[in-house]
Amino acid sequence: MTTKTKEAPGARIVVSVALEGRAYDIHIGRHQLCEAAALIAAFAPGAKAALVTDESVAELHAPAFETCLHQEGIATTRITIPPGEASKSYAQFVGLCDALLEAKIERNDLVIALGGGVVGDLTGFAAAVLRRGVRFVQVPTTLLSQVDSSVGGKTGINSSHGKNLIGAFHQPALVIADTALLDTLSEREFKAGYAEVVKYGLINDPDFFDWCEANWSRILAGGPERDHAVAVSCRAKAAIVARDEREEGDRALLNLGHTFAHALERLTGYDSKRLVHGEAVSIGLALAFRFSQRLDLCPGQDALRVSRHLDAVGLPSSLQQVPGGAGNAEEIVSAMAQDKKVKRGVLTFILARGIGKSFIAPGVAADEVRAFVEAELAA
Numbered sequence: 001m002t003t004k005t006k007e008a009p010g011a012r013i014v015v016s017v018a019l020e021g022r023a024y025d026i027h028i029g030r031h032q033l034c035e036a037a038a039l040i041a042a043f044a045p046g047a048k049a050a051l052v053t054d055e056s057v058a059e060l061h062a063p064a065f066e067t068c069l070h071q072e073g074i075a076t077t078r079i080t081i082p083p084g085e086a087s088k089s090y091a092q093f094v095g096l097c098d099a100l101l102e103a104k105i106e107r108n109d110l111v112i113a114l115g116g117g118v119v120g121d122l123t124g125f126a127a128a129v130l131r132r133g134v135r136f137v138q139v140p141t142t143l144l145s146q147v148d149s150s151v152g153g154k155t156g157i158n159s160s161h162g163k164n165l166i167g168a169f170h171q172p173a174l175v176i177a178d179t180a181l182l183d184t185l186s187e188r189e190f191k192a193g194y195a196e197v198v199k200y201g202l203i204n205d206p207d208f209f210d211w212c213e214a215n216w217s218r219i220l221a222g223g224p225e226r227d228h229a230v231a232v233s234c235r236a237k238a239a240i241v242a243r244d245e246r247e248e249g250d251r252a253l254l255n256l257g258h259t260f261a262h263a264l265e266r267l268t269g270y271d272s273k274r275l276v277h278g279e280a281v282s283i284g285l286a287l288a289f290r291f292s293q294r295l296d297l298c299p300g301q302d303a304l305r306v307s308r309h310l311d312a313v314g315l316p317s318s319l320q321q322v323p324g325g326a327g328n329a330e331e332i333v334s335a336m337a338q339d340k341k342v343k344r345g346v347l348t349f350i351l352a353r354g355i356g357k358s359f360i361a362p363g364v365a366a367d368e369v370r371a372f373v374e375a376e377l378a379a
């Protein structure tokens, strides 16, 4: 059981993603940027690198990392994008590809994403298509990106039609999760990332959910529990990705809460000031459990326990908490029509028979969802 795995305090934890021919390691620990640079130099001798980051992370963390890379003989070109979800756009994608070409990044060179999930998803997508594929390294700097987006190779951008609709699977060659970088993260962004941590417990690890309930404040405070939470999350994601890289089956479980979340992100215009991905996921998790309860699949006490935990952490758990409003039921259900799990026009949801008992439910009628959303909006 994942929660029983013990790590030596302060030691670096290595989690492997076992993909044949493209296996890679996730290194988790504090203050390891210079070790990371040495690892990069070892697997890409003689390569130069483009370091893609956003304006906020550039100011806080890029210079120290660049110094480490230069000490290892890796020449770098820094490329900076504006922070926030709006940067997962066609315009930023084109600008990034041009900047990578301007930097003459060749097939044997490296693209390094230093930032949160926005930087990682955009950079990974550019790396997937540049010269038909260059190697990229993820150096995630938010809790969300350390526990989720830097692992598994989903890359892409948003469209006015929906979230992450343009993208590619492109696995990183290495992931460096330096948990000391999280010390500068805002409380709002930290809590948003925590929603994806809790998700792993809700999918298939009830012991981990129990542990999260007991330890969430220590995770936020930055004790050894933080590294443990990152490690458990990465192990859980790595295991699912290794058995279903392209989401032909089980990987869809990682989408728990996301059918609602992505609709809300689209309806709030991908405006990070209103709603960030992790907050949308938090609402989506609570809704997925209440929807499961309404369908007589999940005990009410489990659905209540999920919402209560999110509330205790200070995360949103209802449509009423979407700043500026979530839209009406029709708008919310219409926004779901472009979900990537839709088959022959019919919705697939990730539902739950209880905490840690999530499952893939194809063939969910839009009318059922609409009636549920109407009830939620009226509550």
Ligand SMILES: NC(=O)c1ccc[n+]([C@@H]2O[C@H](COP(=O)([O-])OP(=O)(O)OC[C@H]3O[C@@H](n4cnc5c(N)ncnc54)[C@H](O)[C@@H]3O)[C@@H](O)[C@H]2O)c1
Residues within 6 Å of the ligand: 054, 055, 056, 057, 060, 083, 084, 085, 088, 115, 116, 117, 118, 119, 121, 141, 142, 143, 144, 145, 148, 149, 150, 151, 152, 153, 154, 155, 164, 181, 182, 183, 184, 185, 186, 189, 192, 193, 276, 277, 278
């Ligand atoms: N590819 C995947 O598998 C996957 C998984 C989950 C989420 N995602 C995507 O990830 C994105 C969300 O990622 P996110 O939550 O990391 O958001 P983000 O990348 O927008 O980062 C959040 C904010 O924190 C700032 N920031 C980043 N690191 C910091 C640090 N160390 N100190 C201070 N500030 C810092 C950023 O500048 C930004 O303003 C969404 O687009 C979502 O769709 C992808």
Ligand SMILES: O=C(O)C(=O)C[C@@H](O)[C@H](O)[C@H](O)COP(=O)(O)O
Residues within 6 Å of the ligand: 148, 152, 154, 163, 164, 196, 247, 251, 252, 254, 255, 258, 340
């Ligand atoms: O890695 C996955 O698979 C996930 O579903 C993880 C999610 O947390 C993440 O938000 C992902 O980007 C959603 O994928 P999508 O295919 O629904 O866009």
Ligand SMILES: [Zn+2]
Residues within 6 Å of the ligand: 148, 196, 258, 277, 281
């Ligand atoms: Zn997500």
